[in-house]
Amino acid sequence: MDFIVKGTLEAVKALYNADLKESDINLQETRKEFEGEVTVVTFPLTKLSRKSPEQTGNEIGEYLVNNLNEVAGFNVIKGFLNISVTDSFLLNAFTNNISQEDFGKIPSAGRKVMVEYSSPNTNKPLHLGHIRNNLLGYSVSEILAANGYDVIKANLVNDRGIHICKSMLAWQKFGQGETPESSGLKGDKLVGNYYVIFDKEYKKQIDELKAQGQTEDEAKKNAPLIKEAQLMLQKWEAGDDEVISLWKTMNSWVYAGFEVTYNKLGVNFDKYYYESNTYLLGKDIIDEGLEKGVFFKKEDNSVWIDLTADGLDEKLVLRGDGTSVYITQDLGTAELKYKDFGVDESIYVVGNEQDYHFKVLFLILDKLGKSWAKGLYHLSYGMVDLPSGKMKSREGTVVDADDLIQEMIDTAKQRTEELGKVEGFSDEEKEKLYRMIGLGALKYFLLKVEPKKRLLFDPNESIDFQGHTGPFIQYTHARICSVLNKAGSKGAASPAIKSLTATERELILSLSKYIETLEIAAREHSPAQIANYVYELAKLYNKFYHEEPILKVEDLQVKDFRLALSSATASVIRKAMKLLGIEVPEKM
């Protein structure tokens, strides 16, 4: 609707002799209860016209009708100038653009972006919180790619540290040689079990020590198990053969397990980073910062940065004994990523508990004068909570990723069978369909909410398959496919069509908004924008479907046009859902 903005600028120039920028024109969609498609808000223009909002609207409206072929008419309500565009304008847009196969394709911007997501610990299986992370990361990658970016999906695996030593130690002591093969357990589950066992045994020891008169803090430090775990970490850092070998073995179990979950979720990565390779990075950046006077040393030799001028605190970047803190290695890893790929932008998909951390990290890199620091972005998302509060793997109050996925598939199966809709499906096709619908429901459920909002998940309330859901949109797609199949044609936009029904107009307008939605989703790093858009589109199509006959309509040109409209809708649904990582079936 660019031409409305340009026309309004001309009108303001001609009528009031004022020069405005495009951004000064406040354009919005016309509300359903009024006639028209686009609305110019004229309140701000009254300063130029020195007339009432109504008069200003009428004058501009007159100008537009007289000067723009595409404008059919207008009405003014208070400070709102509602403009109706002509049917032929909409039909042209549909024929020349929307109905084309490559509609929605944005040419390459020649920019490279890295999206780091998932980034799991190797001591426990993935849970619902990780699912949100993975879906967000994957979807944002798809959205950026659709916007013409060259995208690198990265996974920074936290494969070292005290937590994995705990699992290793517990396995050594209590595992009796259990392996994924011997137990039939998924590798990540097996390792996770030992992490829990460690915690139980550790707590026992703490209780014993407390019974002997030690305080809680003392007991936590003195328990033999924790000391052993710390010793193991030291051995790991020293490269002890036995420890390294066990570490490699157990991690390989975990990776095999993760791979299964990633496949089920349909996410993947172009590049894996491992903390065991990166945890020592960053120390040269500390030196660089000291030289540049960005950092300073305290008496105990620890290195700090003073961020009080930026409204933050003093922040430790290297300990007095020369060992790293989290931010040390993150500084190093950021630089490594840039060296590896020369990305223009780098996105970190990490929970909002690390908001402060990333604020500091990016600020430091900026102060160090890194040219690429302004391209860093923390895609912060809210935690997934249960009604009982936070999920804690050590206490077993987690919604396991594999279990949840399976439940969703089972529910999809049950629903579909109840509805008796899989006649003529082979067993393989059925399995594929159940998986598609179950995951569609799950993914849509998680992605339709703005990332930064916290998500409450009640395991006792099943995820819906009706209404504002993934299956609703999948159903709409299948329904369109069914119509097209029956017709045996994808239709064609006929130039002979003279007029459109109200719903046809709405549908074309909705389709035309796909590209700007794509751009907004990329700018805001928000799959929710796509999710809500495609729902609106599907809803509108169903309305159209009920109101207007397609196959039964006598006029063949109208029939052909409606088929083309259906086909274009299916196509946009398919493209939009793909951005969410959701597949759509042709029958369901």
Added chain:
RNA sequence: GGACUUGUAGCUUAAUUGGAUAGAGCAUCUGACUACGGAUCAGAAGGUUAGGGGUUCGACUCCCUUCAAGUCCA
């Protein structure tokens, strides 16, 4: 102690970034040519946008303050 985020119908949520009577879905109630696929559609009911104050033509949106939930920093 300091900082950040969130708070919208019973529940899950949207609002073009300051615009019209705050828009949907679930649940509840009422309807839909014996259907081009009823996982759908049409309608009813449901709101002091956590509370209070301010800014202006106009506030869910910006500012101040109180409350609630969550998180981070040493």
